[in-house]
Amino acid sequence: MPSKVRLYVDQPLAQGQTVPLAREQANYLFNVMRLTPGTVLSLFNSRDGEWDAAVAHAGKHAGSLTVTARTRPLQPPPDLWLVFAPLKKTRTDFTVEKAVELGVSRILPVQTDFTNAERVRGDKMTAHAVEAAEQCGATFVPEVAEVQRLSTLLDRWPEGRSLWFCDESRVSETAAPQPTAPAPAAILIGPEGGFSETERTRLGRLSFAQPIRLGPRILRAETAAVAALSLWQITHGDWR
């Protein structure tokens, strides 16, 4: 873990720029981390890379930073989407955190026929994604899309984007080892109850979609997400 504090800010970053802090950010930097004027921290905004900035003004509920020098260029993840059906809170949080660490460009929560996703909190997922990016040294925070129906997403699927889907309720039936899915790509993880027959039939007919098999044991949804993202990264992504 880097010892310097890293902070995502939704502000332009350039030499000499002043970055005003929101109340929560000031609280974190000055009350939790106890930074004092002059302390140098790292900033990133998903656009301008990573920058050193020094604390200019430190108040209890406000403050500002002065950007000094760029320390790293922007390193965006590959154009890989994670499409998943959110379930219990801890496992959803976990999936978002892991997706950011492993490297995705966009996170798309979807409602499937067997998903109970009435309480999907996009703002919480975004906060989780920001925290994960701050922790893992990323210079980019994936966008968390509004929750939508899987069928709607498939209706509007962008041309040229390949899709791997994992159907853990049918482990023994999907036998395709290592299919290819070059970027732009997406990985779709079904809910714990699996896909419905309608969804399964539709996915089976889509020319851009391929089933993938993740071993002979049944993986929980969040395990399948991490495993599939890792496999994609090593075969097509920025782990090569």
Next chain:
Amino acid sequence: MPSKVRLYVDQPLAQGQTVPLAREQANYLFNVMRLTPGTVLSLFNSRDGEWDAAVAHAGKHAGSLTVTARTRPLQPPPDLWLVFAPLKKTRTDFTVEKAVELGVSRILPVQTDFTNAERVRGDKMTAHAVEAAEQCGATFVPEVAEVQRLSTLLDRWPEGRSLWFCDESRVSETAAPQPTAPAPAAILIGPEGGFSETERTRLGRLSFAQPIRLGPRILRAETAAVAALSLWQITHGDWR
């Protein structure tokens, strides 16, 4: 998820065998799951495969099952060890659960120079491994070894067992893509603080050990475990 209840028992399984239940098992089956005499469930014991068994006697704190027929042969995971430095409880539990789902033969918690592992509870880890195996349809529960010092484990390293190690504190320095590590194999995940210089030097000199690189972002220990296990399984294990 299979709808039939699955239960790990440390008892021989064969046709006609009577399986006495421990207090906790009886409580789970009869008070939590509310099974009644005659109900069929699945049993496995890491040795004899998976068997159907019917509830013979259902008491409040005791009971017994009668084994009827074998439904699946034993499907042991590949001979792959997961060696890791336990940290916070949730993330340790998570790592054990995921290791079982992804398929390992043995789980070895180790104390490294930078691990604070004074409170490692092997019994809790075993309970977690059993629960994960029951959930994921496995017929085998990996043994959880007693916690030991990493240096001791390396002193007694079995001949012929290859080792991948992940050192997330040095993401940019390890550049080896996809090294080979045929079974018997092991994956070593360092603690969040990374390995000490002594450990790093020693690992670098071991003929059986190879560093692996898991992308340009820093992965948390449990993410690195899941990613490395997935990569090993797809290249050398039973996901091929």
